[in-house]
Amino acid sequence: MTEQVAKTPRARYRAQVCAEIKQRAWEQIATAGASALSLNAIAKQMGMSGPALYRYFDGRDELITDLVRDAYRSLADTFRAASQGGADVTALAHALRGWALQDPQRYFLIYGTPVPGYRAPDDTTAISSEIMATLLDACAALPLDGAATPFDAHLEDHRDWADGHPAPPAALHRALTFWTRLHGVLSLELAGHFTGMGIDPEQLFAAELAALAGAPAN
Amino acid sequence: MTEQVAKTPRARYRAQVCAEIKQRAWEQIATAGASALSLNAIAKQMGMSGPALYRYFDGRDELITDLVRDAYRSLADTFRAASQGGADVTALAHALRGWALQDPQRYFLIYGTPVPGYRAPDDTTAISSEIMATLLDACAALPLDGAATPFDAHLEDHRDWADGHPAPPAALHRALTFWTRLHGVLSLELAGHFTGMGIDPEQLFAAELAALAGAPAN
DNA sequence: AGCTTTAGTGATAACCTCTAACTAGATCGT
DNA sequence: ACGATCTAGTTAGAGGTTATCACTAAAGCT
Known part of the structure; x- marks a missing residue:
């Protein structure tokens, strides 16, 4: 049956x-x-x-919360699919950009303007750390040979968010900058802040990705 | 009188x-x-x-548009004040972070989730290019000696947004990454995505700023 | 002084979220 | 198979919102 x-x-x-x-x-x-x-x-x-x-x-907020959960789930699945066959940082980056462009408002539902009173449900943090785990895998696979920065030292003492992942502090640092830098380019692109400037957001994204995947001393 | x-x-x-x-x-x-x-x-x-x-x-949207305009004006004034006495990239960065932390929702009014139909009034782009001009001044004052990236070449052909500023492509690139990277850290911090991770957003911001103001090959 | 412009009013229409009371039908236990 | 229960959907209504309209009263100008 x-x-x-x-x-x-x-x-x-x-x-x-x-x-x-x-x-x-x-x-x-x-x-x-x-x-x-x-x-x-x-x-x-x-x-x-x-x-x-x-x-x-139970109401509008409940529905939106459910959509937020689904959005997190969708991003996590996209990351998981992109990391099949070797955790590669550029594969993750392109998966992220594709996922964001596919539905910008879905991206903003997760990473956009927060409403002051609202608190995301607890299970989204679980999905979020699943996302972070695959990102950490990819960053740990990168060659890391730069000098330790002060922030690396800070990360040595504050690595609880990595949830037991054995990556060295430099890899944690790389994962964080992967997140913040690509989000920086993506969110401004999706919000339309580059339209009218004449530049191609994709090339800026690629440049940031190259800096991330390349020389470690950034 | x-x-x-x-x-x-x-x-x-x-x-x-x-x-x-x-x-x-x-x-x-x-x-x-x-x-x-x-x-x-x-x-x-x-x-x-x-x-x-x-x-x-004339209505809710009109009021919000006026607030957006005021927010842009406020940021431009903050940048102008911070660049008094020498255009310094770190001074601008700290001014930006201070301004953002002072009223997160004001920051999000400019750089947050866009409402799909809405178009910012034309005069905000004028203020925005005033902001960009002081940022370009600061970036042009940095020592720039890295190898030209493919994106630098792209910027050579698409520098209209610099509004006639004589900075070399590498400086334009630096200004853009200043914008996107600091926005990346700031927006995630203001949205609360670092709370519960244990890391100090200010130190991450400082690390990104150091990378920006320091080695050019990032 | 008288005319015009303007600030503020209440009434109203058209939305919205959300609760309460109720109906009709499907499901379940015996 | 039948009666009890449970559930999906209804209408009515309270209270909120934006926004328009017609009107009043006061201020300013000539």
Whole structure:
């Protein structure tokens, strides 16, 4: 017999409706941003009226939280797929950029402007450290021969976030700069801050990546 | 006689009310984010009811646009002040970080998640290029002796955004990486992505700044 | 003094989130 | 198979928002 993904037909129906709600939410977010997400509009699109959605999500915040979780999951899966066949820093970088360009608002849902009161659910930090782990693997595989910086010394004492990964401090440093530098270029590109400047964001991204994967003394 | 900042008493009153609206808006943004800005709440706080604010701003978007403009202006002034007495890249960096930490939501108003439909007013690009000009001055003062990268070659052909600044391509490159790298660290710090990791964002910022101001081959 | 301009009002429409009470139908236990 | 239960969906409504309209009252100008 086939593996039952959802035991009862009711649960099956429920899961399907849940998925359709999320799909419409993603479409709405992609075109108008997360702040314009409207439960009412989603319900109307699905042919049911208003408060019916509260059977599936406890409210707008709950739905967005779920989307944030899915976004983290999607990024983690993309990273995992990109690191198949050898953890390579440039493969991860291109996977990251492709994933971000595929749906900019999804990227901003994770790395964009935080709403002051909001706190991400705890399980996202677990996924986030999964992402960091594959990044650390790739950075540990790089040749690291530069002189230790003061920040490397700081990392020696504060490596709890690496979650037991045996990479040397220089690799931790490299992972952090990988994250911050590529995010720097990507977020400005996605926000449109390079449009009208005439430069090609992809080449700037490539230049930063080359600096990251190349000479260690940066 | 003193220079009349506002000719008629009516204009004077209007300017004052306008300023108070903006001030309340900033308070509201600082505590709850720009998406939670409520014209109604501002009006209630000021003792007048609802639609009165439409005498001063054409609507919510118009008000936010004005705040964005003020934010750009404030950053440009901060940069200008920091570059008094010699254009120094580290002085600019510290000025930037101080300005960002002073009001994170103001930073995000400029560099945060963009709302898909919105286009910044044209005069902000003028202020933005003023900011870029002081940054270019500081970067041109750095010793630049690294080998030309492919991206430097690209910049040779796409230097219109430098607005006639005579800096060599390597300096343009440095200015761009100054912008993207520090924004990368800063935005992640302000968004709280380092909290719980145990590392000190200031030291990471300092490390990136050292790389920027130091060895050119990064 | 009288006319014009302007600040602020209340009413209203059209949205939004979210709660409460209720109905109709599917599922489950016996 | 039938009755109890559980659930998806409904309408009604409270309270919030942006924004427009028509109106009043006061200030300024000639």
